[in-house]
Structures are given as structure tokens and as C-alpha cells.
Amino acid sequence: MHILKDIFGLNKKQRVVPVKTLGDKGLKLSQYLSPAAIIVKKGEVPKDEAIEILVKNLCNINRIDDMPVVLEKIMEREKLETTFLDNEVAIPHARYEGVKGIKAVLGIFPAGVREEQSDKLPAQFIFLFLSPVDAFTQHLQLLTRIAFVFQDAKLKDRMLTASEPDTIYRLLQGKEGVSA
Numbered sequence: 803m804h805i806l807k808d809i810f811g812l813n814k815k816q817r818v819v820p821v822k823t824l825g826d827k828g829l830k831l832s833q834y835l836s837p838a839a840i841i842v843k844k845g846e847v848p849k850d851e852a853i854e855i856l857v858k859n860l861c862n863i864n865r866i867d868d869m870p871v872v873l874e875k876i877m878e879r880e881k882l883e884t885t886f887l888d889n890e891v892a893i894p895h896a897r898y899e900g901v902k903g904i905k906a907v908l909g910i911f912p913a914g915v916r917e918e919q920s921d922k923l924p925a926q927f928i929f930l931f932l933s934p935v936d937a938f939t940q941h942l943q944l945l946t947r948i949a950f951v952f953q954d955a956k957l958k959d960r961m962l963t964a965s966e967p968d969t970i971y972r973l974l975q976g977k978e979g980v981s982a
Contacts, residue, residue, distance in 0.1 A: 829947055831929070831974060832980050835908055835974065836971065838967070839863055839967075840970050842909075843910070845913055847911055849918065852909060853928070855909065856909045856930040857876055860906070860930060871900070872898060872900075872932065875896035875932075880894055886925050889952065890958070891926075892917075892928045892929070893929050894928065895931045895932070895941070895944075896933075897938070898935070899935050902934060905933075906930065906931035906932075907931075908970070909927070910961055910964075911925065915928065951977060957974075961973055
């Protein structure tokens, strides 16, 4: 339980529901994205700047007015424990009362986004999302799905060489067996 509290911000009043959405079943990342939700940023970008770019895009495409509050929530969560993983993927996320349904964006950073004072590989893929406060199960399912999809090295290589969000979105749909 302590691990869930640290990683996912679980409090004692919330019940953990087993996550059934593993592998190719259940929700699809592409259902939360569109080409407009995908940003490709060449060159080195500091972590805080990368997160801010993605939060601005998320708020813009989802018409969320309080971008500073969203950014603060994401950064608060990032301070608890980093969401930068060892596989060149980062999953900054927060639960936020101002959204109905999960809202997500994807950043592709070919040069990588390095986390200060870390020996982890720089993140080339940052999947940032918000979920409603009461959508804990979906929040966990999405984290699980992101981890599953982004373990595919061939997909990651193809996404890195693609420079257009439309192409990246189609690659993701193809991985998930979703037709355009």
C-alpha cells in the first residue's frame, strides 16, 4: 500500500481495484490522443520546460483555462517521486478535479530530456496526462497501458524517426490494432 501511495498518490480512503487492462486488451492510448496532442521537439530541452510545453498543449487542445494550476499539480506530483523511467519514457501525471475524463498529450524528444542528478537515460517519450480525481482505476489502467506500449523498442525507433504527429499517431494506432 505504501508503494501505491508513493507512486500514485493513493490515500487511505481509496480502494485499490485490480487492473485488468494489460497487453492488447482494454483501453488504447490512441483513444486519448490525436495528432494535435502530439508534439515533436528537436534539440535538447530541460525537464521543466518539456513538461511546461506539454501542459500548455494539453490545456490548449482541451480548453482548460487554469494552465498554471495544472502545471503546479504535475510538478507537485513530480516532486513526490519522479515519473521518469529507465526506458527513455516519462509519465508525468496528476489527478485533477477540473477535467471530465482522462486528458493526455505525447511529447517526442529525440535528443532526450534529461533529469537533473539522475543516472537514468534521458526521456525521449513523455506521455503526460490528467485524470479526474474519482477515476483512480482508469488512472492505473492508463499507467499500465503506457508501460506496455512503450516497452516496444521497434515502435519507439519508428516514432523517433517520424517527424510528423500524424505519422506518430498512425504508428501508435497500428501498435494497438486500431484502424484509422
